[in-house]
Amino acid sequence: MQDLAERLDNIRIRVRAPGTEVEAEFTRRTDFALFFEEGAYAFVDEAILERTLTSIAKLLWVQWQRQYRRAIEDTDLIIDAVDSADINFFAERDEIEAVGVSSDHRITISTTGLRDFSVHIKPGTVRELTERRFSISAAAAAKRLLQDYQEKVEEVKQRYQNSAEPGPDTISSLAKAHLARLEVEQRQQTLCDDNCEPRSKGFHERAW
Template identity: 30%
Template sequence: MTAAPEYLETLTAEAETPDGTAFARLRGTSDISVSFVPGYYAQTTEARLADKLTQLGRLLWVARMREYYRLKSDLLNREVRGEGRPRNERQAARREARDSIVASGRSDDGRVELSAVGLLSWSATVAPGTVRQVSEEAFTAACAQAAERLVEDHLWQLKLVWASASTGRSLG
């Protein structure tokens, strides 16, 4: 896979759930960390953890895009607020294909699974018994691993979408 533009390696984005109990940070393109307020992990359930991860995925993506456009604006010396409209059918098809990518990531221990459609719609699963059986540190490491794998999966599929759009053939 080709390297990300240098300015993306400096990108840092942070997100916090609305209730202030869970946090996520992205550095570069795929260095992701998750944390909780002290005591939250020991008092919660797997379903609530999955909900927090779903919220964090969505919120972190929004924060990432905000920072991406800020960096791009600085680089171009003009304000960039978002994507322009597709200029032709090929660009529209490419964007639609990108926004339809279903990416997923799973931790080695199988306790955390994350998925996203177009990085817009997020879902998370936390295996039953996780809170009782795994420390908070091990859980947050599993979250980071699953998130990084989701990003890798998305980037791989994105590469296929871009290649397919440039050749007009499906590479999947």
């Protein structure tokens, strides 16, 4: 039987941005690839691609969470917040800002908590880059975004783990954090349309 790491490495996600001829694939937890239907690149500009990549980022994240859920169904991992420290960790993690920039500095992808994404593409990029070069640059920016986010999550995680005692919580602050996460989950559920295969309900990742 595959161990969990191997199952996660074997997750393969492919999505298509709604109303476009652009698809993206995410494999082995770190690798991205972007694909255009034949001739599609000739009819796009920077603004269209910014919207397309933003949509793709959201779809990939929803798909990843749901396939992650499937992968751990047969394990003993706890994926829900079980105490106030978890709730506070989730709330702080959801506010982490991360950025990924392509090596040519033409494509910048940013996120807040992997729930809100924005993409900026330098004017003139489509004219100056071939389809292949653009796809490579976009994939590199996405990979660096994920690396930046994961490093910042690890910093927050270490801070919580190293705290001898969690700070005092009030009922209102806990309720606010919990409601914020519920709102994020509800928004994520609406993102996965016909471009994503059917899945089980959303979930919380384990804080630690």
